[in-house]
Amino acid sequence: xxxxxxxxxxxxxxxxxxxxxxxxxxxxxxxxxxxxxxxxxxxxxxxxxxxxxxxxxxxxxxxxxxxxxxxxxxxxxxxxxxxxxxxxxxxxxxxxxxxxxxxxxxxxxxxxxxxxxxxxxxxxxxxxxxxxxxxxxxxxxxxxxxxxxxxxxxxxxxxxxxxxxxxxxxxxxxxxxxxxxxxxxxxxxxxxxxxxxxxxxxxxxxxxxxxxxxxxxxxxxxxxxxxxxxxxxxxxxxxxxxxxxxxxxxxxxxxxxxxxxxxxxxxxxxxxxxxxxxxxxxxxxxxxxxxxxxxxxxxxxxxxxxxxxxxxxxxxxxxxxxxxxxxxxxxxxxxxxxxxxxxxxxxxxxxxxxxxxxxxxxxxxxxxxxxxxxxxxxxxxxxxxxxxxxxxxxxxxxxxxxxxxxxxxxxxxxxxxxxxxxxxxxxxxxxxxxxxxxxxxxxxxxxxxxxxxxxxxxxxxxxxxxxxxxxxxxxxxxxxxxxxxxxxxxxxxxxxxxxxxxxxxxxxxxxxxxxxxxxxxxxxxxxxxxxxxxxxxxxxxxxxxxxxxxxxxxxxxxxxxxxxxxxxxxxxxxxxxxxxxxxxxxxxxxxxxxxxxxxxxxxxxxxxxxxxxxxxxxxxxxxxxxxxxxxxxxxxxxxxxxxxxxxxxxxxxxxxxxxxxxxxxxxxxxxxxxxxxxxxxxxxxxxxxxxxxxxxxxxxxxxxxxxxxxxxxxxxxxxxxxxxxxxxxxxxxxxxxxxxxxxxxxxxxxxxxxxxxxxxxxxxxxxxxxxxxxxxxxxxxxxxxxxxxxxxxxxxxxxxxxxxxxxxxxxxxxxxxxxxxxxxxxxxxxxxxxxxxxxxxxxxxxxxxxxxxxxxxxxxxxxxxx
Numbered sequence: 001x002x003x004x005x006x007x008x009x010x011x012x013x014x015x016x017x018x019x020x021x022x023x024x025x026x027x028x029x030x031x032x033x034x035x036x037x038x039x040x041x042x043x044x045x046x047x048x049x050x051x052x053x054x055x056x057x058x059x060x061x062x063x064x065x066x067x068x069x070x071x072x073x074x075x076x077x078x079x080x081x082x083x084x085x086x087x088x089x090x091x092x093x094x095x096x097x098x099x100x101x102x103x104x105x106x107x108x109x110x111x112x113x114x115x116x117x118x119x120x121x122x123x124x125x126x127x128x129x130x131x132x133x134x135x136x137x138x139x140x141x142x143x144x145x146x147x148x149x150x151x152x153x154x155x156x157x158x159x160x161x162x163x164x165x166x167x168x169x170x171x172x173x174x175x176x177x178x179x180x181x182x183x184x185x186x187x188x189x190x191x192x193x194x195x196x197x198x199x200x201x202x203x204x205x206x207x208x209x210x211x212x213x214x215x216x217x218x219x220x221x222x223x224x225x226x227x228x229x230x231x232x233x234x235x236x237x238x239x240x241x242x243x244x245x246x247x248x249x250x251x252x253x254x255x256x257x258x259x260x261x262x263x264x265x266x267x268x269x270x271x272x273x274x275x276x277x278x279x280x281x282x283x284x285x286x287x288x289x290x291x292x293x294x295x296x297x298x299x300x301x302x303x304x305x306x307x308x309x310x311x312x313x314x315x316x317x318x319x320x321x322x323x324x325x326x327x328x329x330x331x332x333x334x335x336x337x338x339x340x341x342x343x344x345x346x347x348x349x350x351x352x353x354x355x356x357x358x359x360x361x362x363x364x365x366x367x368x369x370x371x372x373x374x375x376x377x378x379x380x381x382x383x384x385x386x387x388x389x390x391x392x393x394x395x396x397x398x399x400x401x402x403x404x405x406x407x408x409x410x411x412x413x414x415x416x417x418x419x420x421x422x423x424x425x426x427x428x429x430x431x432x433x434x435x436x437x438x439x440x441x442x443x444x445x446x447x448x449x450x451x452x453x454x455x456x457x458x459x460x461x462x463x464x465x466x467x468x469x470x471x472x473x474x475x476x477x478x479x480x481x482x483x484x485x486x487x488x489x490x491x492x493x494x495x496x497x498x499x500x501x502x503x504x505x506x507x508x509x510x511x512x513x514x515x516x517x518x519x520x521x522x523x524x525x526x527x528x529x530x531x532x533x534x535x536x537x538x539x540x541x542x543x544x545x546x547x548x549x550x551x552x553x554x555x556x557x558x559x560x561x562x563x564x565x566x567x568x569x570x571x572x573x574x575x576x577x578x579x580x581x582x583x584x585x586x587x588x589x590x591x592x593x594x595x596x597x598x599x600x601x602x603x604x605x606x607x608x609x610x611x612x613x614x615x616x617x618x619x620x621x622x623x624x625x626x627x628x629x630x631x632x633x634x635x636x637x638x639x640x641x642x643x644x645x646x647x648x649x650x651x652x653x654x655x656x657x658x659x660x661x662x663x664x665x666x667x668x669x670x671x672x673x674x675x676x677x678x679x680x681x682x683x684x685x686x687x688x689x690x691x692x693x694x695x696x697x698x699x700x701x702x703x704x705x706x707x708x709x710x711x712x713x714x715x716x717x718x719x720x721x722x723x724x725x726x727x728x729x730x731x732x733x734x735x736x737x738x739x740x741x742x743x744x745x746x747x748x749x750x751x752x753x754x755x756x757x758x759x760x761x762x763x764x765x766x767x768x769x770x771x772x773x774x775x776x777x778x779x780x781x782x783x784x785x786x787x788x789x790x791x792x793x794x795x796x797x798x799x800x801x802x803x804x805x806x807x808x809x810x811x812x813x814x815x816x817x818x819x820x821x822x823x824x825x826x827x828x829x830x831x832x833x834x835x836x837x838x839x840x841x842x843x844x845x846x847x848x849x850x851x852x853x854x855x856x857x858x859x860x861x862x863x864x865x866x
Contacts, residue, residue, distance in 0.1 A: 003032065006294050012258075013037050016044070020258040021234075021278075021285035025306075025322050026776075026829050027297030030260060034230055035067045037258070038076065041228055048078040052226040052248060055083055055233050062723075063755060064232065084241045085204055086747065087248075088211035095223065096603035097214050101595070102200050103420035104746060108399055109435070110138055110203055116436040117191050121184060133185075141189040142205035144169055146240075149213050155243035165189075199443060200600050201420065208240050215247035225250035235261035235278055242277055259285070295322040297776070297832060301330035305861050306829050312857035313821050331834070337855075337862035338838040346783065346840040350378060351385045353781055353836065354764060363778035366765045368827050369393070370789040378783065379766045390712075390750075390760055392767035397713065398748045401428055402706040406697055407745045409667070413674055414737045416451045417595050419443070421745070426452070429705040431663035441660065448648050449596045449641055455661045456668050460648045462596055462641045465588050468558055469638055473500040474588070475557045476634070477510075477550075478627040479567045480531045482518040485730070486570040487681055490516040490543070492531060494550050495623035497631075498557070502638065504631060510553050511624045515540040530622050544578050551575065551583065558586040562606050562630045565589065569679045590630050593637040609633055670699055678734035689736040690721035712750065718759045719752065720744075751775060769827045780831035785839045790852040791820035824854045837862065 005013060009029060012022050013036045024030045034053070042048060053068075055061045065081040080087060092098045105113070111129035114122040114137060122133050143162045146155070147170075165186050172178040176190035196202065202210065215223060227250040231237070237245070249257050259281050282289060295303050303324050310316040333356070340346035350367065357365045367389075369375050375393030382389045397403055405428025411421035423438035425431075432438045445451060454460040468474065477496035483489035491514055498508035513535055520532045541549070550571075561567045568587050575583050591604055601612065606629055607619035613636055617629030651657060674692060682688050687695075694717050700706045724740045737744075753759055754775060765777065787796060798805050798813040805813075828835055839851040 003036075005029075005033075005036070008290060008292050008294065009033055012290050012292065013040055015258060015288070015290065016041070016256045017254055018256065018288055019281075019285045020256070020288045020290065021281050022258060022260045022290045022292065023262065023320065024260055024292040025262050025295065025310075027295040027303075027324075028292035028322060029294075029296050030232070030292070031064060031067050033292075034064055034232065034260070035071050037230060038068060038079065039071060041256070042072075042076075046228050048076055050227050051079045052087075052229045053079060053081040054087065054229070054231045054245060055081075061086075062752060083747075084237070084244060085207055086742070088207045088244065089742070091211050091223070092207065092214075095214075096608065098202070098210065099200050099600040099602055100604060101415075101417045101419065101599050102202055103418060104207065105196075105201055105203050105420060106399070106746065107134075108404075109420065110134060112435045113195060114138075114188065114192060116434075117188055117195070118184075121188065137185055137188045137192060138203070138205065140165060140185060141192045142209065144174075144189055145193065145206070145209050148174070149209070151209070151212065151216070152243070155212060155240045157239045199419070199439065208244060212240060212244050212247065215244065227253065227255040229256070230258040230260065232260045234259040234281065237277065239277065291320050293320075293322050295324040296326075298324060299326045299328040299330070299833070300324050301328075301334065301861070302831060302833070302835065305335065305835070305858050306825070308861070309825055309828065309854070309858050313854055314818075314825060333836075333863065334834045335862045336834075336836040337859070337864050338836055339851075339864065339866050340838070340840040342842045342846070343784070343840045343844050346838055347377060347381060349838070350381060350781070350783070351387070353838075354382060354387055357779045357781075357834070358763075360778065363833070364763045364765065365779040365781065366767065366772060366775070366777035366830055367781045367783060368767060368769050368772055368830065369783045370769065372768060374784060375766050375768055382764065382766070387764055388762050389764040389766050390754065390762040392750045392754070392765065392771045396750050397709065397716065398750070400707075400709065402709050403713070404428060404745075405706045406693070406700065409670075409696055409700070410693070410737055411741055411745050412452075413671065413678070414734070414741050416453055417599060419446065422452050426660070426664070429663060429667070429700075431660045444651070446599050448651055449599075449644055450648060450651075451596070452664055453671075454648075455652060455657060456664050456671070458652060458661070460596075460645070460652075461592060462637075463645045463648060465593060466638060466642055466645060468586075468588070469499070469502050469634070471501065473498055473505070473557050474560055475499075475554050476560050476627050476631055477567065478561055478623040478630065479570060480621065480623045481570055482516055482520055484566070486566065486573050486679065487730075489570065490514065490518050491547075491570060491574050492516050492520060492535060493623045494546070495627050496550070496553065497627065499560075499631070499634075502635075509624075510550065512546050512549065513538050513540050514543050514546040516543070524621055527621070530620060534622060543574070547575055547578055551579075554585065558588060560588045560590060560630070560634065562590045562626070562633065564591070565679065590633050590637065593641075594633060597637050597640050606630065606633070666703060666705065667700075670696060674733075677732075678737075679732050682731055682733065682736075685733070687733065688721070688725040689733065689740065690717050690725060692733060693717060693720055712753070715753050715759050716748075719756050722756065722759070769823055772830050773826050775830060776832055777830055778833045779836075780828070780834070781836045781838060782827050783838050785824075785837045785852045785855065786843075787850045787852050788843075790824045790854050791817045795820065821854055824852065 012033050038051060038053075041051065053064060055064060061082045068076050068079065068081060089104065093100070111122070111134050114134050115129060119126055122130055124130050139158070140162055143156065143158045144166055147166045165183070168179070168183065168186055169190060174190055176187050176194065179187040179190065196206065226248055229245070229249055231245055249255060261278060298306065303322065307318070307321040310321055311318045338349065338353070340349055354365065357363070367378055369378060372394035375391055379389055379391040404424045408421040408425040408428065411418050412425060415421075419442045422442050423435055426438040426441065427435045432441060442452070445455070449462050450460045475496050475498055477494065479491045480493040481489050481491050493513050494510070496510040498505040520535060521529050522532060523529055559568065564587055568585070572583055575581060594601075594609060595604060602608075605619070606626060609615065610617055610619060610629055610633075613633070615629065615632040615636060617625070617632050619626055619629055652661070674696065677685060677687060677692070697706070697709070697713065701708055724736060724743075751771060751774070754765065795813045795816045798809055799817065802810050828837070837855065841848060841850075843849050
């Protein structure tokens with residue numbers, strides 16, 4: 001029997017044709033509804049590939065994806081489920097709209113780059129990043145970028161002063177050197193833009209801005225739009241993200257676009273979200289606005305608290321507030337207001353509070369605090385008293401130097417041309433003293449057509465190839481196959497010729513078709529596969545005979561192909577299967593050569609390279625024609641690189657480079673061992689991505705190259721095994737790393753570990769309110785609920801002395817007070833069974849303080865305890 005839904009839920013599930021806004025407070029079954037909508041839409045004829053499911057956080061997208069997979073199985077894997085940033089990143093790379101080797105940087109990278117520009121301006125005491133200064137410059141740089149592109153105002157979120165700064169930069173031709181000294185913020189914004197452009201770096205704002213620019217300038221509809229979308233957590237999207245959503249919506253025919261949100265939880269305006277967005281959507285969706293009224297999570301005594309707060313403090317129409325049939329009786333201490341005399345006593349009291357909640361052994365407790373410093377103090381206090389706890393605040397495990405060093409190892413294993421990954425690895429193991437020096441070193445290598453692997457080897461890949469190309473005989477080859485599985489698919493066509501001393505050997509052409517009982521794909525993407533016709537029209541060799549002919553043809557010559565590792569591994573597999581022997585050759589790759597020589601092209605597919613570089617030949621997807629085109633590409637690479645070899649040698653021999661090579665050389669064996677596993681099927685090795693993460697971590701930690709990461713890293717390994725290794729037997733380690741490297745390096749947070757069932761053994765969690773958004777716990781203690789934390793003391797100060805501040809400052813403070821009120825709502829609504837709100841009447845400096853004014857309307861529900 002299927003799940004039963006109430007009338008409002010059914011209306012949301014069945015909504016189709018047009019724009020819909022669903023206002024859904026916590027506990028209303030939203031994730032179930034989102035999943036069921038996909039089931040219903042697909043049964044009504046909507047293809048999975050025409051569906052797009054977007055959300056604000058990775059945590060929310062993973063929850064939705066897991067629920068969809070549980071409900072629909074792997075058939076629904078064609079649906080994109082993820083946040084807007086991830087979608088835009090995939091969009092830019094998959095459509096070759098940015099250089100393939102572009103590096104994506106996060107907030108810590110931004111801080112490091114800006115501190116490099118001016119350490120005094122962007123740091124406190126020369127060490128700790130000044131988050132306010134960094135945020136201001138990053139926001140201004142994004143604003144300038146959008147205005148220079150002429151993007152519409154509705155897609156831009158900015159303070160009013162930014163326009164005058166933009167006018168200033170426009171008047172001086174965006175030349176940072178001409179900015180008046182009185183405006184350092186403007187100068188640094190321009191320098192930051194230039195720094196990224198010169199090094200092919202994008203930050204998160206750039207990803208959105210660049211994707212939007214391509215989407216809005218698409219007159220020939222080159223890029224895919226979606227006739228069926230649902231966007232979750234819409235209240236947290238900023239104007240640019242919403243503009244991207246609109247561009248992705250196919251509105252030319254029958255379409256469905258559903259936006260789901262909760263205005264009580266809109267606490268991310270500091271990231272650019274605006275409450276006005278919900279107002280705009282209400283206007284857009286007029287007549288199609290649905291309110292989910294039934295709360296299936298909270299008992300009535302808790303829901304009464306939430307609803308009273310929403311009505312009285314947030315101004316929500318009571319008609320829109322949820323109801324519940326859960327009449328579980330309230331226990332004496334289920335709603336508790338705990339008063340302490342001093343802040344110190346409040347922190348001391350936490351131990352007895354935890355002892356009380358530990359009476360419920362199968363339940364989890366969250367202790368929510370306003371600051372990272374308080375989270376540290378509370379976590380340490382609990383640990384001292386023997387209470388294991390999981391802390392989420394301050395620096396996330398996945399932002400630490402140790403984790404970034406480890407993940408960078410796998411990133412360069414996946415793509416040795418990822419410059420920022422090399423920077424993080426070099427800095428992380430101490431090969432360079434700062435990330436700035438790392439960036440300069442990697443840039444110098446790039447300009448010399450090298451990567452750090454060349455430094456480890458003591459000779460560049462380009463030089464090794466050029467020497468063999470000039471002096472030996474090589475076999476250039478290509479294959480066409482029945483599929484991409486190197487273990488099971490058949491080679492159908494092999495084409496090759498020999499090159500001696502850089503010239504094609506006349507009469508050396510080799511071109512045969514092998515018999516296969518497997519089906520030849522009719523299509524290659526969106527083009528007809530020419531191999532099917534070629535196979536039908538020509539002679540086929542017995543597989544054993546044809547493969548042996550090719551081995552005899554090769555002899556002991558080195559091989560070369562374009563993206564050759566696939567061809568080489570499927571050749572090895574077919575020979576092993578048909579002839580029962582192992583073959584090993586010296587192999588060179590024209591793909592690697594051109595990436596060394598032209599590291600910032602948008603694409604490295606043979607067809608694109610032929611067009612971009614003006615080469616002879618064509619990429620027809622027949623091996624004999626593709627291998628001929630590869631020869632022209634190799635000639636281009638040789639001619640472009642032969643004069644730089646002497647400079648490469650000189651650079652490698654430099655004393656400082658030798659020192660760096662010595663540090664990197666400590667990883668040479670480890671890199672070699674991991675590379676050897678990349679193309680081997682997991683069923684053969686039994687070593688999946690989680691195994692190798694632990695192995696590399698243990699070895700690097702043993703070599704003192706990275707610091708220990710403690711218990712959270714062990715939980716992450718469990719997460720990696722549960723999330724990244726499903727259905728893995730037919731995969732290779734390389735497949736798994738490639739599929740999950742973005743998660744590994746850019747999108748994980750500690751909150752993902754909490755939300756993954758069974759991974760975290762601790763039942764006590766300490767975190768800031770912002771970190772707690774989207775999480776739920778049976779029991780919640782909210783500490784330091786005083787006027788000065790909720791709302792923040794600067795807001796309080798301005799509003800108490802309005803005459804001493806400008807109207808703009810007062811208006812901003814009023815907006816921030818409303819945001820703090822929503823933040824308080826988020827905090828209390830994390831509770832599923834019990835809620836304790838704690839405060840003290842004197843602070844650390846022994847000054848008197850009052851409990852938060854946000855309690856005024858809900859006080860009657862709570863039992864007061866001193």
